[in-house]
Amino acid sequence: MPTPLDRMADFDLSDEQRALRAAVREFAEKEILPHVEEHEREERYPTELVRKLVPLGYMAPMVPERFGGSFQDVLTYGIICEELARVDWVVASVVSVANSLVAGSILKFGSEAQQERWLPAIASGDCLASACLTEPGGGTDLPNMRTTATRVDGGWRLDGTKVFISHAAHAGLFFVVATLDRGKKHKGVTAFLVDPRATEGISIGSFPMRTLKRDHLAEVHFDGAFVPDAGLLGEPGKGFPVLGSALDLGRYSVAARCVGQAQRCIDLAVPYAMEREAFDKKIGEFQMIQQKVADMTCRTQAARAIVYQLGRMKDAGVERCSMESSMAKLMASQAAVQNALDAMQIHGGYGLSSEYEVGRLLLEAKSLEFGEGTSELHTKLVAEFMLGVRKQ
Ligand SMILES: Cc1cc2nc3c(=O)[nH]c(=O)nc-3n(C[C@H](O)[C@H](O)[C@H](O)COP(=O)(O)OP(=O)(O)OC[C@H]3O[C@@H](n4cnc5c(N)ncnc54)[C@H](O)[C@@H]3O)c2cc1C
Structure with a gap:
């Protein structure tokens, strides 16, 4: 409708x-x-x-x-x-x-x-495809990763563990980042394309989640996994720009997904507010419910506008849009979470019932606030760009 x-x-x-x-x-x-x-x-x-x-x-x-x-x-x-x-x-x-x-x-x-x-x-x-970035020691501080890439005859040997990996058990291709030398921080990062079905030394275990069980999130262990030279993406030690570029586009699509989730909360909450009655009125007639509907609507469209503007910048050929990607991801993921909270509140106790979708949406929206950079990380990045501490 x-x-x-x-x-x-x-x-x-x-x-x-x-x-x-x-x-x-x-x-x-x-x-x-x-x-x-x-x-x-x-x-x-x-x-x-x-x-x-x-x-x-x-x-x-x-x-x-x-x-x-x-x-x-x-x-x-x-x-x-x-x-x-x-x-x-x-x-x-x-x-x-x-x-x-x-x-x-x-x-x-x-x-x-x-x-x-x-x-x-x-x-x-x-x-x-899966992206194997996050490690048990942390996902925010990526340059400090522990998964190592060691030069061997004809290729590379990968050792380490990645966690929270979406789609891994179903994927035919892994985009993996590993370090040549942890001491070199981002200058050691190297990117690989790995065929998990044809590579020995990779094992995939399930990662226990409270929500999104249908995503089969996984932990991926690399135990001496051999990747031929043909699997190196870019140059050794030059994987950080590859990762940065991937996340630049990744944050755009995650932000777009957040707009979709925020919109879904409106789609569910509005008809509910006009059906449910209390004190012989539709609850949508109460100002405090109307306030929530107005806020949900405004924040969704504000997030959508910034996401579309970012898409248009990319279409115009702007090479890196890191600050704008962070802005879009930050605003849109927070809109999705707040809309899910508001939609649940409008549903009253039924917001927690498994008969209604909104409770599931809350945890799913929250997960989007973590994936491809947390709100804290994006807040820090936007501030650093604005203060001139960081360049695009
Ligand atoms: C559903 C889901 C799917 C995911 N899919 C994937 C995937 O497919 N591939 C993949 O690689 N990863 C995936 N992730 C992992 C995700 O990218 C990480 O959860 C995220 O990067 C945060 O890492 P962390 O959980 O280790 O938190 P940490 O890095 O340990 O951070 C913990 C807290 O500290 C804060 N923090 C850290 N540094 C700072 C700082 N400098 N200033 C202020 N606060 C800070 C963080 O914001 C956070 O609040 C997924 C996560 C979820 C929930």
Whole structure:
């Protein structure tokens, strides 16, 4: 159902972008949404739903057509992430990790052979991708990583553990960062493309989560895993710019997903407020409920505006948008969390009932405040850019 907010959300989109949003929304509501609660209950990964994205071009919107993808522009990619996340965190995450962190890095830093090998596989849906960045010792302080890459005959040996890895148990490609020498901090960081199914020395265990059980989050152990030279992405010791570029696009798509989740909270809370009655009135007639609806609406559109502006900067060819990516991720993830809290409050005790979606959305929105940089990290980055301590 269109909402009054759609007019502003769609205002300066092209006809193609508007039509695409409508098409993704219809697909997501019909094909994905009816399965999400069941998948969460059964802890089932959405393999068959992801396959449905492929013929529609929603699986690889950042991969150029020559590699089998459906790239149109970065803003369109953001709209796809937004609309998929509006119904399911996990399906949106499959697309966002594969396109932003992995395909985006291969396109920018990969050799021709790496592009030919991996991009068509991602676009066809045959090869889901994971990004192995976070370690048990911390995800925020990435330059201090402990997973090591040691030079050996014909390639590299990886040793270490990564945690919280989305899609790892289902992925055919890992984007991995490791260090040549921890003492060198960011100058030791090196990026690799690893085929987990063809590499000995990799084991994948489940990572216990209170929510998002359908995502099968994993911990990944590299125990002398051999990666041939062909798996090196960029140059040894020059992986930090690869990682920075990946996260730049990654934060854009996570922010777009947050806008989708924030919007979903409005979609659920508004009809509830106009159905539920107390004191012989619809609760939506009470000012304190109206305040929440107004705040949810304004913060969602503010977040959407900054995310779309970032997409347009990228489409205009602005090379690095690190400050803007941090701003978008910070604002949009906080909007998603606050909207989920407000939507729960409007639902009263039913917000905690498993019959309603809003309680699940709260933990899922909260997870978006951690992934690809916490709010504290992005606050620090925005301030450092503004104060001139850090450059784009
Ligand atoms: C659902 C989910 C999916 C995820 N998927 C992936 C994935 O696919 N791949 C992957 O690699 N990782 C993934 N992550 C991990 C995520 O990126 C990390 O959780 C995140 O980077 C934070 O790292 P941490 O949890 O180790 O927290 P820590 O780094 O230990 O931070 C703990 C707290 O300290 C704060 N803090 C740290 N440094 C500072 C500072 N300088 N100033 C102020 N505060 C600071 C942080 O903001 C945070 O509040 C996922 C996480 C979740 C929840």
